[in-house]
Amino acid sequence: RKEVEQDPGPFNVPEGATVAFNCTYSNSASQSFFWYRQDCRKEPKLLMSVYSSGNEDGRFTAQLNRASQYISLLIRDSKLSDSATYLCVVLSKSPASGTYKYIFGTGTRLKVLA
Amino acid sequence: GAVVSQHPSWVICKSGTSVKIECRSLDFQATTMFWYRQFPKQSLMLMATSNEGSKATYEQGVEKDKFLINHASLTLSTLTVTSAHPEDSSFYICSARILRGELFFGEGSRLTVL
Numbered sequence: 001r002k003e004v005e006q007d008p009g010p011f012n013v014p015e016g017a018t019v020a021f022n023c024t025y026s027n028s029a030s031q032s033f034f035w036y037r038q039d040c041r042k043e044p045k046l047l048m049s050v051y052s053s054g055n056e057d058g059r060f061t062a063q064l065n066r067a068s069q070y071i072s073l074l075i076r077d078s079k080l081s082d083s084a085t086y087l088c089v090v091l092s093k094s095p096a097s098g099t100y101k102y103i104f105g106t107g108t109r110l111k112v113l114a
Numbered sequence: 115g116a117v118v119s120q121h122p123s124w125v126i127c128k129s130g131t132s133v134k135i136e137c138r139s140l141d142f143q144a145t146t147m148f149w150y151r152q153f154p155k156q157s158l159m160l161m162a163t164s165n166e167g168s169k170a171t172y173e174q175g176v177e178k179d180k181f182l183i184n185h186a187s188l189t190l191s192t193l194t195v196t197s198a199h200p201e202d203s204s205f206y207i208c209s210a211r212i213l214r215g216e217l218f219f220g221e222g223s224r225l226t227v228l
Binding site: 031032036041042043044045046049087089091101102104105107 | 148160217222
């Protein structure tokens with residue numbers, strides 16, 4: 001089982017739709033959680049950190065469920081410019097080495113259609 | 115957000131030559147930087163963790179003699195791909211972590227080895 005898992009998609013949604021992505025993680029000792037956006041042939045860019053109480057930034061809402069070990073990202077009123085790959089990133093402590101590492105999901109592709 | 119700059123953005127070289135990629139944190143000090151490579155339609159793969167003033171920590175399967183990492187100052191890490199071969203062609207990305215734990219990425223360097 002992968003440490004961080006995401007549905008690769010693609011999710012094809014019409015403009016204005018609401019879309020939600022989930023990301024599950026296997027290490028219960030994971031410390032921090034993030035959503036990044038990566039456009040084709042570009043570097044990942046931080047979309048938002050995910051806090052235990054959940055947080056919102058404009059049309060984007062992130063939630064963390066520690067009991068079920070998943071985080072979610074909700075995008076409301078989708079725009080064409082939201083088309084990208086959304087990466088889930090988890091900061092986890094390696095059981096073997098005791099060091100913290102950022103673990104990346106494979107990403108979920110979103111295509112917003114006109 | 116924090117700014118990480120990577121140079122060059124594109125490089126084309128002949129097989130057997132060495133290529134150096136620079137990663138700079140422009141507005142903060144980074145004791146740790148990370149180097150990744152990404153093949154088309156795949157996720158980022160961590161190659162190594164660059165530690166200021168000490169040796170880099172390489173991930174399993176990454177040849178330390180082929181991918182030389184130097185982190186001589188708090189704002190600069192370099193990755194040198196030595197004796198490059200066509201299979202080394204990839205998108206190389208660096209990142210640095212700020213105090214809050216968020217990662218910020220350089221723009222990436224696309225290497226093509228002929």
